[in-house]
Amino acid sequence: MTEDMAVWLYAVTPEPAPAGLTELTGVLGAPVRVVRASGLAAVVSSVSRAEVGEEPLRRNLEDLDWLAATATGHDAVVGAVTSSATAVPVRIATVYHGDDRVRDVLTEHRTAFAATVDLLAGRTEWGVKAYAASNHSDESADVPGDAPAGTSGGAPGDVPGDAPGSGAPGGGQRSGTAYLLRRRAQLRARETADHLAARDADRVHTELGSLAVAVRRHPPQHSRLTGTRANMVLNAAYLVDDARAEHFATAVTELDARGPLLHLYLTGPWPPYSFSRIAEVTT
Amino acid sequence: MTAPEPRPPLPLADRLDSDPENLERDLVALVLTIVELLRQLMERQALRRVEDPALTDERIERIGLTLMRLDERMTELCDHFGLDRDDLNIDLGPLGRLL
Amino acid sequence: MTTPTPGGSASPELTGSRNHEPANLADVLERVLDKGLVVAGDIQVNLLDIELLTIKLRLVIASLETAREVGIDWWEHDPWLTGDHKLERENRQLRDRLAELEGDGDRRSLESPRRTSARADAPEREEARHD
Numbered sequence: 001m002t003e004d005m006a007v008w009l010y011a012v013t014p015e016p017a018p019a020g021l022t023e024l025t026g027v028l029g030a031p032v033r034v035v036r037a038s039g040l041a042a043v044v045s046s047v048s049r050a051e052v053g054e055e056p057l058r059r060n061l062e063d064l065d066w067l068a069a070t071a072t073g074h075d076a077v078v079g080a081v082t083s084s085a086t087a088v089p090v091r092i093a094t095v096y097h098g099d100d101r102v103r104d105v106l107t108e109h110r111t112a113f114a115a116t117v118d119l120l121a122g123r124t125e126w127g128v129k130a131y132a133a134s135n136h137s138d139e140s141a142d143v144p145g146d147a148p149a150g151t152s153g154g155a156p157g158d159v160p161g162d163a164p165g166s167g168a169p170g171g172g173q174r175s176g177t178a179y180l181l182r183r184r185a186q187l188r189a190r191e192t193a194d195h196l197a198a199r200d201a202d203r204v205h206t207e208l209g210s211l212a213v214a215v216r217r218h219p220p221q222h223s224r225l226t227g228t229r230a231n232m233v234l235n236a237a238y239l240v241d242d243a244r245a246e247h248f249a250t251a252v253t254e255l256d257a258r259g260p261l262l263h264l265y266l267t268g269p270w271p272p273y274s275f276s277r278i279a280e281v282t283t
Numbered sequence: 284m285t286a287p288e289p290r291p292p293l294p295l296a297d298r299l300d301s302d303p304e305n306l307e308r309d310l311v312a313l314v315l316t317i318v319e320l321l322r323q324l325m326e327r328q329a330l331r332r333v334e335d336p337a338l339t340d341e342r343i344e345r346i347g348l349t350l351m352r353l354d355e356r357m358t359e360l361c362d363h364f365g366l367d368r369d370d371l372n373i374d375l376g377p378l379g380r381l382l
Numbered sequence: 383m384t385t386p387t388p389g390g391s392a393s394p395e396l397t398g399s400r401n402h403e404p405a406n407l408a409d410v411l412e413r414v415l416d417k418g419l420v421v422a423g424d425i426q427v428n429l430l431d432i433e434l435l436t437i438k439l440r441l442v443i444a445s446l447e448t449a450r451e452v453g454i455d456w457w458e459h460d461p462w463l464t465g466d467h468k469l470e471r472e473n474r475q476l477r478d479r480l481a482e483l484e485g486d487g488d489r490r491s492l493e494s495p496r497r498t499s500a501r502a503d504a505p506e507r508e509e510a511r512h513d
Binding site: 006009012052053054057058061067068071072074075078088089090091092093094095096097101105109127218221235267270271273274276277 | 407408409412413414415416418419421422423424425426427
């Protein structure tokens with residue numbers, strides 16, 4: 001192992017590791033290989049410290065392009081492993097100084113890894129996202145008042161209604177008051193809609209959770225990444241027995257069709273990232 | 284084998300967008316988002332205040348007209364910069380969206 | 383959506399390509415960037431969310447300055463926002479003044495047309511004198 005290389009970890013799986021791993025290409029174009037200890041196999045790549053040393057890593061993680069490419073590459077290897085064996089996925093940028101260090105980690109945490117493998121065996125992670133169906137385009141935006149902006153006139157700082165000739169007292173409701181009433185009604189309607197959507201999301205989560213052996217709720221996603229303005233009210237991961245996976249998928253479809261308030265989306269199957277926390281973790 | 288040279292980090296401006304026109308638009312959108320945040324905060328506070336029975340109709344009307352003018356002004360500003368008012372927002376990650 | 387098959391982790395052969403749906407980047411990132419560690423690597427990395435957040439907050443603060451520069455600064459001049467009630471007080475005083483003058487004017491048209499610059503207490507003295 002040369003001084004300028006580090007070891008990037010993808011996943012840990014019990015021996016014997018599945019065949020074919022060494023044909024894979026991992027992050028930064030590096031080949032994939034296996035490091036073994038204590039009955040466990042660590043799936044790794046050797047990568048240059050120039051990319052994953054502490055300083056460059058911190059910089060690179062803030063570079064969305066680098067992050068996207070690396071995340072995808074990492075996930076591809078992890079997915080390849082979990083598709084043919086039970087494996088514990090590791091998050092990106094888990095880097096070690098050398099193979100010996102990797103072996104140390106395998107040995108040190110062998111009990112915890114074994115326990116996690118037990119939890120994950122024969123199970124798969126599925127993701128469900130729910131968006132509130134309401135759109136808020138009826139709000140605010142163009143709300144022309146009864147009196148056009150110029151009527152109250154004057155420089156900023158004038159108190160509207162006190163300038164001579166402004167603010168018609170006659171006729172139906174005065175425009176400022178009407179505006180306030182309209183806005184209040186709109187905001188209340190939106191609060192109600194948000195509340196109902198959140199309540200429905202909770203119900204969906206509970207119902208789907210009853211079909212899973214473990215659940216994990218994630219925060220709503222960055223709108224810049226999802227590319228949509230819609231309000232995400234549920235973002236959850238479910239660990240489901242493989243034998244029940246089809247039943248789970250059907251339940252999602254049914255729940256989607258049931259309520260007008262939410263749109264549900266199923267993603268998966270995923271490597272069980274959301275359920276891979278092992279009991280002993282060194283920080 | 285020598286290690287490859289690490290790439291210098293991109294300046295923040297480039298990270299926002301590589302196209303200068305889009306960059307300017309992004310900055311304007313950011314500015315207007317803050318303005319819109321202030322407008323919304325004021326509006327909500329005003330809506331709470333007008334529940335106060337002690338406020339005169341005159342006062343309520345004045346508050347309403349001010350807010351209405353602000354709302355119209357926001358629309359004008361967005362139109363002027365070619366931005367969709369519904370698009371104004373900032374995603375603060377774990378804190379959710381600003382608006 | 384792929385139909386799950388039994389054994390291993392619900393998807394077929396080891397092809398090297400991702401077997402699950404090509405979900406969007408957000409789905410992948412939130413999983414591979416999970417703050418909950420499985421094991422800690424030798425190289426410590428900070429939580430990404432916090433760093434992105436810092437960048438965004440800096441942009442927010444900078445944007446307010448930019449707004450002022452392009453003349454968007456109404457929040458600095460609106461008396462209701464600034465809490466500057468000087469204008470309101472002046473208006474109130476002017477209204478009171480006007481009310482006095484109009485009230486005095488009516489009385490004076492009956493009695494003495496010359497006193498147009500009456501002070502606040504003048505009507506009372508006027509009345510007192512006539513008592």
